[in-house]
Amino acid sequence: MVKFATNLFFILLVYVFQITFTTASDRANSKLARTNNDDLQTCLSSSLPLPIRTIYPCSTLANQNSSQYQCDHFNVNELSSVRGGRISHFPAVIVYATNSNDVQNVVKCATKLNYIVNTRSGGHSYEGYSLGSTYNNIVINMEAINYIRINQYDGTGIFGAGARIGPIYYRTYQYNYTINAGSCAWMGLAGHALGGGQGFLGRLHGLLSDNILEMKAVNAQGELITINKTHEPELYWALRGAGGGLFVIVTEFKIQLVKSPPLVRRFSSTWYPNATKLVMQQYQSLLFDDKISNFSNNLFLFMRVLKTHVAISILYFGIEFDEFNNTISLLLATLPTPNRTKLYEQDWLTFVYKSSGIADGSGDHQQLLLDRLTYPTYHFKAKHLFYDRPISSHNLDKFIDRLASGDGEITMIFLPWDGYLSTIPVDETAFPHRHFKFGIQFTLYPTDEQHEKEQMNWLNQTHVEISILYFGIEFDEFNKTMSLLLATLPTPNRTDLYEQDWLAFVYKVSGIADGSGDYQQLLLDRLAYPTYHFKAKHLFYDRPISSHNLDKFIDRLASGDGQIGMMFIPWDGYLSTVPVDETAFPHRHFKFGIQFTVSPNDEQHEKQQMNWLNRVYLAVYNDSAKHSYINYIDRDTTLIAMSSEAECIDASLGIQTGNHFSIGVKISQRNITLAS
Ligand SMILES: Cc1cc2nc3c(=O)[nH]c(=O)nc-3n(C[C@H](O)[C@H](O)[C@H](O)COP(=O)(O)OP(=O)(O)OC[C@H]3O[C@@H](n4cnc5c(N)ncnc54)[C@H](O)[C@@H]3O)c2cc1C
Structure with a gap:
């Protein structure tokens, strides 16, 4: 099986790279040849039903006064839930698909006319990948394909790829079911599940992608295909954990639901920074200690480290409260008394709602999880690392020192990646990180615009210069x-145009001086x-x-x-x-x-x-x-x-x-x- 999966991975690698190479070279050619998107507009308007929204950013439209196409002066960054100037290109068009048929039609036009297609579901990619990274691409917005159908008899759910996690949590809870997904309620199901999808139930039920039973998807030829264990098994393997935006556009998921926990118990303890190292060491020893590995998968220990404090939370989803109480005792046994502790119980939906960080957990869940019309946006930069052994004492010191030395807010969340999740064989799905014990997510929240500039300064300093030299007379x-x-490029930040005699040119490009001066003296x-x-x-x-x-x-x-x-x-x-x-x-x-x-x-x-x-x-x-x-x-x-x-x-x-x-x-x- 290992060999099969390895070979398959190679095949997929070649497959992906071949596609990338072909489209990249074709794109380079077509980009040069293309001066407008008239062909695309014609193709889309003849193949999509009239009510489908196709928005052409005004900057890409040759004739902005055309009554035939909608044109909007929007900022593409706003389509990404994570802000911060990550996206600097403009798509040729954004199509708001309403069903898989629309997706098929867009893909057919794109293939025929050689456009790159990117798919956006919840827009929660940390770096805005759902909007692509190529000028003049097509973005398919899947938000409207968001149906949720629950089969309470076999405990499965059928979901449109654009459904968001929050409404799914709400609907499934009505039948005492849930999905083992992440904590942010507004992520799109598609991007989240295709990349793995890790959440508080990960130790108990694995990744969300582990519970995908079947998918409907549109391939590069515009065909709607069914993907499961027996139909397209290689895609079934690859789509569970390799990440969104690859291979196909998924339009529908069938997911095995899990029973929602009867109750969530949570104990949180917080210490001031003088205890940071001890607390971090204790967290690691709880995860790596043999005694703890016998703990049931109903337990989930996570830690937040900030400059101002460090906090460990123990979540418990079971009913054997002894297990929960023993873990608290074990955690506190060798640590200084916490500066603050909290212990509470919540029903699953309140917990989901509260941990999505939207508000304080009170309020109308239906209104907030289901009937929401606008979604929060975030302004952060995140990084992530996995660990299969504890961080050494020396490196913890370095880490704490560096954390203290910065100006701004960095949060680190330590999450366990073991339990049931790690009992699934590594080659069972494309998700490659099952053998790690914990992961850290580092998040930087820029204090203000001025600081962000400082932090991203290097990126902005990088400039591209293209020179055209001409030695002829035409x-x-x-x-x-x-x-x-x-x-097809945005207006350059600077242009220069000049003529020189050959010797002045030679002298100048040799980079010795500014091109003036006595050539004989300087060259001879x-x-x-x-x-x-x-x-x-x-x-x-x-x-x-x-x-x-x-x-x-x-x-x-x-x-x-x-x-x-x-x-x-x-x-x-x-x-x-x-x-x-x-x-x-x-x-x-x-x-x-x-x-x-x-x-x-x-x-x-x-x-x-x-x-x-x-x-x-x-x-x-x-x-x-x-x-x-x-x-x-x-x-x-x-x-x-x-x-x-x-x-x-x-x-x-x-x-x-x-x-x-x-x-x-x-x-x-x-x-x-x-x-x-
Ligand atoms: C605030 C926040 C909290 C988060 N919390 C968690 C968490 O608790 N656990 C966790 O595991 N992750 C978490 N994430 C990461 C999140 O799971 C990923 O960013 C995920 O890709 C978001 O999915 P999306 O559909 O919202 O994103 P999008 O930006 O719409 O898409 C992400 C990627 O998937 C592709 N894609 C989208 N739709 C499709 C489709 N239908 N078919 C094929 N490809 C598609 C896109 O092209 C893009 O490459 C969080 C992200 C944010 C911003």
């Missing part, structure tokens, strides 16, 4: 290329030569970098402290018409190359910055880009020569960088784990 050619470049009669302090790497490409790798690359570029420059240079034209075997120069069949350069700030930062350079470099290192230009030789040959090694390094770096576990990284992690 200026039309030059002007057309400029128009083509700018046609020079007595001293400049020295440089940088580390460079180089890669050639024979096809475009995939969208997935571009995302990785931009993320990693943003994560460092210092300055990395990347120069993309074409290697085609006459150069590539010379037969490859005409001279010893071996790189004539590539389309472009990238030179990466880091100029270390100072000696102390150098090592750190070299690592960062490698991480950025590996993000776009792949089968099409294993060659480096001999004149830019670099001694890190292990990175270039050993592709499997590079994959491992890439995977481990993916883990270090934390937040975005791409499917590629998950797969590599899994392969390493299975191989070892």
Whole structure:
């Protein structure tokens, strides 16, 4: 089974990457050729029923006065529940689908006209992935496909993919059932379940994805397919835990419901920061101690660590209260007396409502969980890590020190990932993290706009510059290329246009000075030569970098402290018409190359910055880009020569960088784990 799953993972990897490569290269071409979305508007208006809302952001519409299409001057960021300037592109259109037929029709238009499609259900992706990351994509909003049907006789539920978790909690509770999902009531079922879906019942019933019995979904050909254990078993395996936005668009889920707990008991104890280390150690020893592993899965211990306090909560979903009381005694046995404790019981729905953090738990559940018309938005940046052993005392010290040293609010929530969840074999579904004991979610709430800027500053500083050089005399050619470049891009923040004689140009691009000066003296009669302090790497490409790798690359570029420059240079034209075997120069069949350069700030930062350079470099290192230009030789040959090694390094770096576990990284992690 392990072997089967591993092979399957490889097949899926190839499948995903093939799709990505094809669409990326096609997109690059079509993006250049496309000057408006008229073809898309025509296709959608002829294939969708009239009442379907199709909103074209005004900025993407050539004719904004057309009465045929709705155009809205909205901010796309508002479609994401997590705010903070994560999205800077505009989709070509947002379609508000009402059933799977609408989804099929949109996908058919997209496939025919070569558009990228992204699906949004609850909009709770931490980084706004449901809106995609490509300019001029199609977003299908699934919010209206939100039906909830409960079969109280066999304890199953049929849900539209756009249903939100809160209403599902409310409806199922009417029949003494529930779903084993996460705590935020407003997440969409689709994104949540496809990525796993972990919540307070995780130790008792596993992940939400473990209880998916069947799905209806639209594939890339626009066909509606049924996915379960026997129909499309590979997709059934992959869709349970690999994450949303891959393979197909799910329109409906059939889920095995679980009995709602008769009552929830909760004990919370809070300490001031002088006890933080002791409390963290005690939490870890409770999780890793053999005695505790005999505790029933009705228990769920979680911890919140902030600068101002640390709190451990024990939840109990069973009826053997001795078990609950013993755990409290065990927790407090070796710790200083807490500064505050709380003990209370709640019915399941009140608990769900209260833990979703909307309000204080009083109020009309029906109105708040079911009939809600607007949803809260969040302003945070989150990261996550899994652990299979306790954090060492030394690292706890470092962690507490660093937590105290910052200005702002960071919350860390420690959640157990063991219990029933970890008894399901790792290869049973695509969810790859079952062998961990606990996870930490780190959340930063920027204090205000000014601080956020500081925190995200590096990202904003990164700028992209595209230069077009023209050596001919047909200026039309030059002007057309400029128009083509700018046609589908947002207005640049700066443009420069100038003419120079050849020598001035040569002098200026050599980067010695600002281009003025005595060329003879500076180019010919020079007595001293400049020295440089940088580390460079180089890669050639024979096809475009995939969208997935571009995302990785931009993320990693943003994560460092210092300055990395990347120069993309074409290697085609006459150069590539010379037969490859005409001279010893071996790189004539590539389309472009990238030179990466880091100029270390100072000696102390150098090592750190070299690592960062490698991480950025590996993000776009792949089968099409294993060659480096001999004149830019670099001694890190292990990175270039050993592709499997590079994959491992890439995977481990993916883990270090934390937040975005791409499917590629998950797969590599899994392969390493299975191989070892
Ligand atoms: C405040 C908050 C609290 C959270 N709490 C928890 C928690 O307790 N436990 C937990 O496990 N997670 C939690 N999450 C994370 C959440 O589970 C994920 O972000 C999840 O992807 C959100 O699903 P969505 O449908 O709302 O998101 P969306 O942003 O709509 O989609 C997320 C991803 O799924 C894809 N997708 C959406 N719909 C479909 C579809 N129909 N078919 C195929 N792909 C689709 C999107 O393209 C995107 O890539 C929380 C997130 C937030 C913001």
